[in-house]
Amino acid sequence: MQSPIYPQSDPVSEHPHIRTFHARHGRMSARREQSLILLLPKFEITNLERPVDLAKVLDKDFIVVDFGSGMGTHALQLAQSDPSVGVLAIDVHTVGLIAVVDTATELGLSNIRTHHGDGMDVLKDWMTPASVNEIHVLFPDPWPKARHHKRRLITPLFLDLVVNALKPDGRMVFVTDDESYFESAVTIIASCGNFDVTFSDWEIPITTYHQRAIRLGHKISQLSARKTNA
Numbered sequence: 001m002q003s004p005i006y007p008q009s010d011p012v013s014e015h016p017h018i019r020t021f022h023a024r025h026g027r028m029s030a031r032r033e034q035s036l037i038l039l040l041p042k043f044e045i046t047n048l049e050r051p052v053d054l055a056k057v058l059d060k061d062f063i064v065v066d067f068g069s070g071m072g073t074h075a076l077q078l079a080q081s082d083p084s085v086g087v088l089a090i091d092v093h094t095v096g097l098i099a100v101v102d103t104a105t106e107l108g109l110s111n112i113r114t115h116h117g118d119g120m121d122v123l124k125d126w127m128t129p130a131s132v133n134e135i136h137v138l139f140p141d142p143w144p145k146a147r148h149h150k151r152r153l154i155t156p157l158f159l160d161l162v163v164n165a166l167k168p169d170g171r172m173v174f175v176t177d178d179e180s181y182f183e184s185a186v187t188i189i190a191s192c193g194n195f196d197v198t199f200s201d202w203e204i205p206i207t208t209y210h211q212r213a214i215r216l217g218h219k220i221s222q223l224s225a226r227k228t229n230a
C-alpha cells in the first residue's frame, strides 16, 4: 500500500542531483502502515521552520546525523546510549525509519529525529550552517558497476554540503566494505582540501550492513574526515 503521507514519487525528477539510492517498493503490513501514519510524523523534521538547528530543537549540544541509517540500529544505539547527544536518522527506506520510530517510542527516546527522504535535500537547504558535530556515513550503497559510480554518495557536491553543515571541528566518518569505493572516497576527500583525514580511529558500530560484510568476509575500511578551518 502506498502511504497517503509520503507518496512514492519519482526522486529523480524531484532532485537535480543524481540519485544515490535504490528505489524500493513493496507492500507494508497494517502495523507498519499505522506507525508510518501515526508515529513517523512526530519524529520528522520536515515541518520544522528552516533553517533547522537540531541543537536547539533537541536541546542538545552534540548533534550526529546518521546519513542512510538503514534499519536504524546505529542511530537508535547512539540516542539510547548517550542522552546528551541529539541524533538525526535519514533514509528513504520506509521500513527502516518505521523501525526507528517504533523503537524510539517504545524506549521513550526524546533525542532522536528522522528525515524520510533524500538526505541531500536536508544538507543542501534545511540545516543551519555549522550546526552538526558529526555526519556518519556507514556502508553507503557502493554502486559497484563503473557506469553507476556517479551515483555514489561521496562526491565533491556531497562533501561541500558536509563542510557547510559541520561545526568548525566537526567530522564525517565513512565506512565501507567496497574497496574501490573506499579508494575513490579517499581521493575525492583529499582533493576537496577541507578535511584532515585519519584512518581506523573509530569503533565501527554493528549495523545490518556491517554484519553482512562480516558474514561475507569482506574487508571493512573506515576513515574520519575532520573539517579543517582553512
Ligand SMILES: C[S@@+](CC[C@H](N)C(=O)[O-])C[C@H]1O[C@@H](n2cnc3c(N)ncnc32)[C@H](O)[C@@H]1O
Binding pocket: 020, 021, 022, 067, 068, 069, 070, 071, 090, 091, 092, 093, 096, 117, 118, 119, 120, 137, 138, 139, 140, 141, 142, 153, 207, 208, 209, 210
Ligand atoms: C547499504 S545501506 C546501509 C544502511 C546502514 N547505514 C547500515 O550500515 O546498515 C545504505 C542506505 O542509505 C540509504 N540512502 C542512500 N542514499 C540516500 C540519500 N541520498 N538519502 C537518504 N538515504 C539514502 C539507502 O536507502 C540505504 O538504506
